[in-house]
Amino acid sequence: MNREEYLKRLSFLLKDLPEEEIEDAIAYYEDYFEEAGEDKEEQVIRELGSPEKIAKMIRDSVQGNAQQGEYTEEGYRQEAYEDYKQMSKKETKKDQQEKKQYSGWHMKGNRTRNIILMIVILVFVGSWLIPGIFGITIGIIGGVFGSCVGMLFGGLALTGAGIYKMFTTVPYGLLMLGGGFLMIAGGILLLWLLVWICAKAIPWIITKIREIWSRNFGRGCE
Template identity: 30%
Template sequence: MNRVEYMTRLASMLQDIPVEERQEAMKYYNDYFDEAGEENEEKVAAELDSPEKVAAVIKAEIYGRNNTGETKAPVYPAEKEEKDTNNWWKILLIIVGGLFVLSIAGPIVLGVALTVLAVVFSGFIALIAFVIAAGCLAIVGIALFIGGLTQIAVALPEAFTLIGSGMILFAVGMVGVVLLVQLCFVAFPKMFRWIVKICKKPFHRKAVS
């Protein structure tokens, strides 16, 4: 008897049981044949009980009730229980392995993330400090320019020196403020997008795979 004949006879014997129970039984024995391999189908069919006997056992277990009225679960070959046990062991090993990897990689990832954040924050603070310094330089230039204007009537050479120095400092300060502010609005968004892109790479690879 081959697989097709065995499963056809078993299906015909199980027509009078609930659909869910029939599908579960058919799925189990189909999986049983799949695991054995196509070349071993006839051998498996010979080793198993006849479809009639298997159907009788399944029906007895489905319709057999204990004193409390609870339905007993269908009895299948012992391999099903072993398979379920193996699945639980695999899940447990995956969980333990994940916790182990997390315990090692977690602190490293956290340390790298904190380092990156510290660098970004330090750069931001430094940039703000430079902007303030450039602004102060421009203010000093304005003060020198005004001071030079007040000295024109008293000491003309010194007045021109103050005015010239003030204009230079003001120009340098304003250029510095403009450049630094522009850098702040251009560099940091790019840096932020770069960090986000790096953080997304592992998840993107996982989704693609």
């Protein structure tokens, strides 16, 4: 809504008032917009409020339904309306205080509930789940490490035997060499898997556990 639309709407809302009152009101707000300048039309409209609000204040004052109003530098001011705004602010502040108090009680209840839940998890679940996860992890790492070492040393041994065998029986020597190389390649692959588990998988699992813990218990325990 621009200046012309605002004044046109205000004039329409005041159409049942005496012509003199309408002219005074429209002239006042035209001057108000002129003094503010075209670049501040939107700001003036926000400060004044809707045309309906201004029209109601003017109509109430003219028709004697409220205390006498007057035109001021800040627009049409009506004492009853100002009192109403002050009362609304007080009620809003009271509602905010009650909401804050309720929020505090709610957070306190959540904190107590989450503490109890954490104790239950640590006692009844953590007593076997955490050791179980730790044992499985160590078992996987140990198994991969053992397989890696076994395949590397076995491959080296088989390769050495294949080289020795080539001096007597070339086909068997080549077969043993091929098997040795395959075992060495498998050992290297398992070594890479072991490094990935230690460097990537375990930290990722720990991070996810911490995120889940913080999401479910962190806020309630603050």
